Amino acid sequence: MAKMYLQGTEFALSILPNIGSLNSFWARTELSVQNEYVRYSCIDETISREELNEWIVAMFRLLAGAYGKEYNLSFEKAGLAVDLYPHTDNGNEVEREKRRKNDCIMIVRLLMRSQEKKFLGGVYSFMFHREEIEKFATEIRAEYDEVFARNLHGSGQYHFVGVSPRGYRGCNYWYLDPSGTVEKGDYVWVCMGRHNREQIVYVDSVKDFEERTAPYNPKTVKQVLRKATKREIKKEK
Numbered sequence: 001m002a003k004m005y006l007q008g009t010e011f012a013l014s015i016l017p018n019i020g021s022l023n024s025f026w027a028r029t030e031l032s033v034q035n036e037y038v039r040y041s042c043i044d045e046t047i048s049r050e051e052l053n054e055w056i057v058a059m060f061r062l063l064a065g066a067y068g069k070e071y072n073l074s075f076e077k078a079g080l081a082v083d084l085y086p087h088t089d090n091g092n093e094v095e096r097e098k099r100r101k102n103d104c105i106m107i108v109r110l111l112m113r114s115q116e117k118k119f120l121g122g123v124y125s126f127m128f129h130r131e132e133i134e135k136f137a138t139e140i141r142a143e144y145d146e147v148f149a150r151n152l153h154g155s156g157q158y159h160f161v162g163v164s165p166r167g168y169r170g171c172n173y174w175y176l177d178p179s180g181t182v183e184k185g186d187y188v189w190v191c192m193g194r195h196n197r198e199q200i201v202y203v204d205s206v207k208d209f210e211e212r213t214a215p216y217n218p219k220t221v222k223q224v225l226r227k228a229t230k231r232e233i234k235k236e237k
Contacts, residue, residue: 012034027047157211159179198225200236
């Protein structure tokens with residue numbers, strides 16, 4: 001369970017084991033809000049595994065400075081909305097390195113409902129800053145991976161790897177690994193960003209896909225150039 005204390009209120013999100021098969025399309029989540037005046041808890045099954053993963057990845061990308069502008073996620077059936085705000089200079093976009101070094105914000109808005117999904121009369125908003133986002137995202141990622149462990153590697157002929165730039169984890173920028181040999185924890189060379197700069201990145205995850213389920217078209221997506229050598233990795237660290 002990822003539990004945060006924000007503005008005098010405890011906000012918690014937990015990913016529950018699926019009833020029946022772990023291959024379920026949907027994630028079972030429990031959201032709770034508690035303070036001196038409110039005690040609210042709701043189990044929801046309307047957020048898909050992929051949507052939940054998208055939120056997790058989006059948090060790590062925000063921390064890594066990937067977003068120059070506001071990025072929004074909405075889970076309407078769950079009554080949940082998420083707004084991600086990168087660091088800016090009075091509203092003006094700044095270079096990625098500045099976004100990585102400065103504060104960023106995530107606002108989570110929760111519409112509280114009864115078990116019958118009827119409106120309860122209020123929306124709770126929570127503001128996370130950089131350190132809180134990192135803690136929350138890390139805890140949710142660990143719980144997600146544990147619950148859906150059987151689904152992590154997937155199946156199919158295309159071997160994709162999710163990578164993060166130096167100093168970060170969990171971003172999952174997807175690249176095709178034509179060699180099929182790259183594993184989680186490896187370091188590889190890729191062309192990253194708008195300028196396609198060659199750099200060493202960390203492999204957060206690996207997953208096999210069929211062409212129809214791949215995150216990007218396997219025929220046009222960027223590919224891993226090669227694995228980094230031990231000397232290159234040591235120099236990079």
